Amino acid sequence: MNTSTTVSSIVMDPSNNITSSTPAIPPSTPLAVPWFTESFWSRDPTTAAARKMYGTILLVFTALVIICILSALPVYWGALWQTTSHVHNLKGWVVDFDGSTIGKSVSQGVMSTSGSPSMMTWEVVPATLFPDGLVDVESWILEEKIWVIIAISENATAGLQAAVLAANASYVSNATITAVVAEARSENAYKNIIRPIITGILDGVTASLNAHVVQTTAESGQNLTILAKSAPTLLTQPVSYTISNLRPFDVPVAAAVDFVGLIYLLILAFIITMVNYAARVEMTHLQDRLSFVSLLAMRILVPLTLYFPISLFYALLSQAFQVPFDRKFGHSGFLIYWMMSWFAMGALGLALESAVTLLTTKFVGFFLLLWVVANVSVCFFPPELLPGVFRYAPAMPFYNVQQAVRTIVFDTKNQLGLNFGVQLAWMGVSICTITVFQYFKRYRAIREHERPRDTEKRGGMRELIAAPLFADS
Known part of the structure; x- marks a missing residue:
């Protein structure tokens, strides 16, 4: 017989005033679930x-990850797939300042390559468009109105003929043709597509021209032996070319600033989003105590305030590795880059703040993946080399940070006003969505908070109605 002491709880039955006792669980009883x-x-x-619940959760989230692989990641793969099929979207000009044999031959040779999807599209433009010669040609390239301009020097044919007749050893053959480009506009497009196309075309054109020049020289009765001794270049390579790279991508570490580093900038903003959510929702429940206006102000201003010093140290990291921010704007270049990093964190981070409102910490990682892919996909190659669906590139935060970095570090076309404006626009959109999403979350939270009170009130009313009007005291 069990002699353990029992604890009785007294329950009053209002109908017959009978009490009953219920034995409690002895303290020595083991736990139902051993820990x-x-x-x-x-x-x-x-x-x-x-x-079972653990396995179900893992299976569901694994399925969601697979869905992301099949839906989000193909966006990035698609941006790098068959880029050669869109090379024809890169435009180039041929300017014939010569107007004679060499100019016409080069123009015809370049134009014969145009038309294929895997080749640049070329157009012969009149030399009168460039009254100051190469100076005007360079300004068109620096203003990014065209990708490449191949210019045939003025009097190129007459100069070559005079050099052959005089056996001029000082003749510079590579001044005949100049291909003007700006690598820093898109180092990947230049390295992988533009430069190989230019060298391929001009190697073929000059080889044909050189053979023609040598044959013409021999037929003219010129003493080739004397010419070979005094000016051999006039026989071996009478026509050549120079690639004038106005803005070389000569700072390798800048790749961390204008491409890969942008992913890290987004990750930093994501960390702040997660910490901010945990602090106000899970650890302190502060958001349940604040009015809607105060909560909204906190959700917007606190992240932007935290982004400020974080973006400073992010910028200082690049400064420590000697990224030359002073090339175009002097010492102000670093300040501009810091502000761009801050604005970019605001554009990227507030979007995450908006997403986490609805998705919570359980699912916001899926939005992060989509957000990264959508931004990164338009940064490796210029929009002209991407399928039409990627024409959204100029509206993305990453793309505009990249353009700003190119302006500050490599002195490319200045569009800083547009670059900052896009970041501000994203912040404005995110502030609007945070407001809307938080309003519905707050409305739902208030309803859930008031439901127990409503239930208690309704229960009390039912008891009041059921009680006798003149109950015995």
């Missing part, structure tokens, strides 16, 4: 139920 002792495949009902 820290079960194996993974335990048959204990509670552990089995927990194991």
Whole structure:
């Protein structure tokens, strides 16, 4: 017989005033679910139920990850797939300042390559468009109105003929043709597509021209032996070319600033989003105590305030590795880059703040993946080399940070006003969505908070109605 002491709880029955006692669980009774002792495949009902829920959660999230792989990641793969099919979207000009044999031959040779999807599209433009010669040609390139301009020097044919007749050893053949480009506009497009196309075309054109010049020289009765001794270049390579790279991508570490580093900038903003959410929702429940206006102000101003010093140290990291921010704007270049990093964190981070409102910490990672892919996909190659669906590039935060960095570090076309404006526009959109999403979340939270009170009031009213009008005291 069990001699354990029992604790009775007294319950009053209002109908007959009878009391009853219910024995409590003895303190020595073991727990129903033993802690820290079960194996993974335990048959204990509670552990089995927990194991089943655990497996279900993993399966569901694995399925969601696979869906992301099949839906989001192809965006980036698609941006790098068959870029050669869109090379024809890169435009180039041929300017014939010569107007004679060499100019016409080069123009015809370049134009003969145009038309294929895998080749640049060329157009012969009149030399009168460039009254100051190469100075005007360079300004068109620096203003990014065209990708490449191949210019044939003035009097190129007459100068070559005079040099052959005089056996001029000082003749510079590579001044005949100049291809003007700006690598820093898109170093990947230049390295992988533009430069190989230019060299391929001009190598073929000059080889044909050189053979023609040598044949013409021999037929003219010129003493080739004397010419070979005094000016051999006039026989071996009478026509050549120079690639004038106005803005070389000569700072390798800048790749961390204008491409890969942007992913890290987004990750930093994501960390702040997660910490901010945990601090106000899970650890302090502060958001349940604040008015809607105060909560909204906190959700917008606190992240922007935190982004300020973080973006400073992010910019200082690049400064420490000697990224030359002073090339175009002097010492102000670093300040401009810092402000661009801050604005970019605001554009990227507030979008995450908006997403986490609805998705919570459980699902916001999927939005982060999509946000990264959508931004990165338009940064490796210029929009002209991407399929039409990627023409959204100029509206993305990453793309505009990249353009700003190119302006500050490499002195490319200045569009800083537009670059900052896009970041501000994203912040404005995110502030609007945060407001809307938070309003609905707050409305739902208030309803859930008031429901127990409503239930209690309704229960009390039912008891009042059911009670006798003149109950005995």
